[in-house]
Amino acid sequence: MDEMKEKVLEKLNEHFKHSILSTSEFRGELTVVIKKEDIVRVCEFLKVDEELHFDLLEDLTGVDMFTPSDRFQVVYHLYSLKNKYRLRLKVHVDERDLRAPTVSGVWSTANWHEREAYDMFGIIFEGHPDLRRLYMPEEFEYYPLRKDFPLMGIPGSLLLPKK
Amino acid sequence: MGLENLMGEGFLTTRLESLINWCRKNSLWPMPMGISCCAIELMAVGDPRHDIARFGSEVMRFSPRQSDVMIVAGTVTYKMAKVVRKIYDQMPDPKWVISMGACASSGGMYRSYPVVQGIDLFMPVDVYVAGCPPRPENLLKALMEVQKKVQQGRMAGRREPLMIE
Numbered sequence: 486m487d488e489m490k491e492k493v494l495e496k497l498n499e500h501f502k503h504s505i506l507s508t509s510e511f512r513g514e515l516t517v518v519i520k521k522e523d524i525v526r527v528c529e530f531l532k533v534d535e536e537l538h539f540d541l542l543e544d545l546t547g548v549d550m551f552t553p554s555d556r557f558q559v560v561y562h563l564y565s566l567k568n569k570y571r572l573r574l575k576v577h578v579d580e581r582d583l584r585a586p587t588v589s590g591v592w593s594t595a596n597w598h599e600r601e602a603y604d605m606f607g608i609i610f611e612g613h614p615d616l617r618r619l620y621m622p623e624e625f626e627y628y629p630l631r632k633d634f635p636l637m638g639i640p641g642s643l644l645l646p647k648k
Numbered sequence: 649m650g651l652e653n654l655m656g657e658g659f660l661t662t663r664l665e666s667l668i669n670w671c672r673k674n675s676l677w678p679m680p681m682g683i684s685c686c687a688i689e690l691m692a693v694g695d696p697r698h699d700i701a702r703f704g705s706e707v708m709r710f711s712p713r714q715s716d717v718m719i720v721a722g723t724v725t726y727k728m729a730k731v732v733r734k735i736y737d738q739m740p741d742p743k744w745v746i747s748m749g750a751c752a753s754s755g756g757m758y759r760s761y762p763v764v765q766g767i768d769l770f771m772p773v774d775v776y777v778a779g780c781p782p783r784p785e786n787l788l789k790a791l792m793e794v795q796k797k798v799q800q801g802r803m804a805g806r807r808e809p810l811m812i813e
Contacts, residue, residue: 621762622727629761638761643726645770646733 489570490515493537501527506577516573521585524561524576528591531563531572539563539572545588545598547578547606551632556580557606561588578608587613605630666799672716672742673798674704676791679715679739681732683722686749686781690721698784703791712738717794719787723751725762729770736771744797746790747773750780 493515497505504523509516519527531539544562555577563572578585587610589595599610600619607628610616618625627639678700682690693700700706709715712735724732736745747767750756753776755765767773774797775790 620727634761636760643761645726645729645764648770648772 486513486570489568493517493570493572496530496534496537497527500530514571514573516575518575518577521576521578524559524574525586525588525591527574528561528563528588532591537565538567539565541566542588542592542594542598543571545595545602547602547608547630549606549630549632554579557583557608559585559602559608583607584609584611586611589613604628607631669799669801673795676703676705676717676744676794676798677707677709677715678705679712679718679735680708680710681718681720681722681735683720683724683728683732684751686721686751689781689784689787690719690748693784693787698788700788700791703788703795705791712736713740715739716742717744717746717791719746719748720752720767721748721781723756723758724764724767726764727762729764729767732767733770742798742801744774744794745772746787746794747776748787748790749777749782753778756780 490510494508494517497517501519501523504520504527506518506520508518531537541564542561543564544560546560548558548560550556550558557578557580559576559578561574561576563574564570565572576585585608587595587599589599589610590612596614597619599608599613600615600617602608603610603613603616604618604620605628617623621629622643625642627634627642629638680687680690692698694706694708705717712718716739718736718739720732736743745767747753751758751763752767753773755763757780759765764770775793777786777790779786
């Protein structure tokens with residue numbers, strides 16, 4: 486697996502030297518933080534490249550770090566079926582600018598995953614074909630997985646039928 | 649009243665209300681509102697071992713227009729509450745509701761924002777069944793309680809809820 490890791494880092498450094506913010510490794514899992522505006526190009530490259538061939542987007546989700554800057558993250562878990570290798574990409578999203586580019590054009594499974602992240606964290610995926618809420622009702626105004634959302638919800642925000 | 653003698657054998661007199669109630673209570677057709685895992689126990693109630701047919705309730709109607717008692721079996725979210733209520737409203741009167749299990753009765757272990765903390769917040773309930781999920785016997789007991797209610801019930805008037813523990 487180490488040679489695969491070397492190969493990924495080498496190729497990314499070769500093509501996207503200025504897009505990479507940081508890289509880290511934890512228990513053999515490689516994580517690369519990418520600049521927000523370059524994530525689609527990086528994903529396209531990783532998928533299309535003959536050797537790397539990250540053809541499966543296993544998961545895409547949001548994280549609320551609850552920090553003053555770069556509060557949110559979007560995390561992409563990629564898997565290469567050919568090489569049996571996992572790669573994690575991250576993008577920082579600031580609270581003042583909740584937009585992030587969509588990767589649903591690269592892996593179509595990202596469509597619902599991005600809708601979920603939008604529903605739960607309020608991250609707006611630009612260019613998404615159908616950015617509606619996935620779990621919560623359309624008229625709901627809050628984002629439940631944010632750290633400042635109370636466990637029992639906002640009273641009166643979800644209406645019940647009249648008894 | 650002596651009417652039996654007048655009409656000969658094979659007749660008996662009763663109040664029309666109790667006759668109708670007796671008919672009703674032995675053919676309570678359930679609307680299986682199986683929303684989550686309680687629905688598995690609800691299915692077990694229909695199997696030969698527990699045999700809900702003994703109570704005349706084996707006909708699970710998947711159309712609310714043909715059912716008498718709604719068995720709400722599972723976790724009701726706010727999004728689903730509208731659906732449950734709509735189906736309840738489509739059932740013809742007289743109708744009864746069994747709230748099966750902890751989730752339907754009180755939200756259960758789902759004490760969080762999307763789950764309605766008890767279906768009695770948006771619809772009337774006749775019998776609550778405890779358990780997570782309740783045993784099939786427990787649900788049969790609830791059905792018997794509904795039958796009791798039907799037999800005692802006036803044709804009009806309010807019904808009080810009942811807890812089965």
